[in-house]
Every structure is written in C-alpha cells, then in structure tokens.
Amino acid sequence: MRTTDSRHDLPIAPNLLDRNFIAAAPNQIWLADITYIETDQGWLYLAAAMDLYSRRIVGWAMEYRRP
Template sequence: MPINRKTVAASLQRQGLRAKAARKFKATTNSRHSLPVAPNLLEQNFTASAPNQKWVGDITYLATGEGWLYLAVLIDLYSRKVVGWAMSERMTADLVCDALQMALWRRKMPKGVIVHSDRGSQLRFKGPSQHWLMMLKIVVL
C-alpha cells in the first residue's frame, strides 16, 4: 500500500511523534590521490603456513551515543587472531600506525611480515613511519 510523506508526517504529528532525519553519509575514501599504489603481493591468497608471514588490516566504523569511532584492526592470516588494533574519533594514518605498533609489540617485532589492506589512503606512510617500516623489512600493501 503506497503512502506519501505528508500522510506519514500528519500521522506522526497526531501521535506526538517525530521522525528522526537520516544523516548524510560522509565519504572517507579519496581514490583520487597521487600517492603510489602498492602491488598486490597476496593476489587473493589469504592463507599462511606460519605466524607473522601475512597480516591483513581494515578500518570499520562504530556508532556510539557520542558519534562515530573508527577501529583499525590487524589480523594474522595464520592464526586468524587479532594482533593489533586501535580506535580513534578520526580516521588518520596515525590510527593505522597505532594498530601496527601494537601488532609489532605483541608479536616481538617480526621481520618480513606482509601487511595487506584495501590500499586506502590511511596506509600511505611518509617520513619517519616509512623509514621505521623499511628498517623492520615490513612490506605494507
């Protein structure tokens, strides 16, 4: 049964109710950046024969009563366990760095681990972060 917006509004008003307006979705991905894109070394092979060979990461949004929080998580593909995570009110490269630092600390600084993500702009490390990753021979995709 089709019903128009004015009919719904009138019915809500008679009952002393108000509709909650939908918030506009905020785009957080910028695909039009000039930063280099890493090669896809995993090529959809999401298995590992030992711990600390391949970690995969992503960022998700969590709705709270006070607004959105962003959660960055890194998972070891061998054990499927979370090896590092970080949460923040802002989605920045620091959020991902914090999750990576936790993973490296918890896993005793493994060398040569491949860190795979959806290649979002938050994983474009520059300056000291890039140097730090190169010293540990970590490949960030």
C-alpha cells in the same frame, strides 16, 4: 555513503597477496583493516591487524577522531 575516492594521481600500494590468502606458519602474513562505527558520541574508528595463519587479532586501536 562513499568511502573511497579513486580519482587521484597518488601511487597505489601493490597487491602483495594477489588474493592468495594462505599462510603456512604464524606471523608470515598479517592483514589489517579499518572501519568506523556511529555512536551517540560521534564516529568511532577501529583498526585491527590479524595473523592470517592463526586468525588471531595481533593488534587493534580505537579512536574518536580519524587517524
């Protein structure tokens, strides 16, 4: 399975954290990711956002179609 195609001329988002995953207070840095899970009904897409300081999930969404 391949999930990333880097062969394009589209702009690349800047790396704002530069692997410095330290937050001194809540809501300074939110991280987000998306994953997909195979189910009996097809693929389920899950996106989540996490506050780096508290490690709490501050938002999430699930869809059966790709956003």
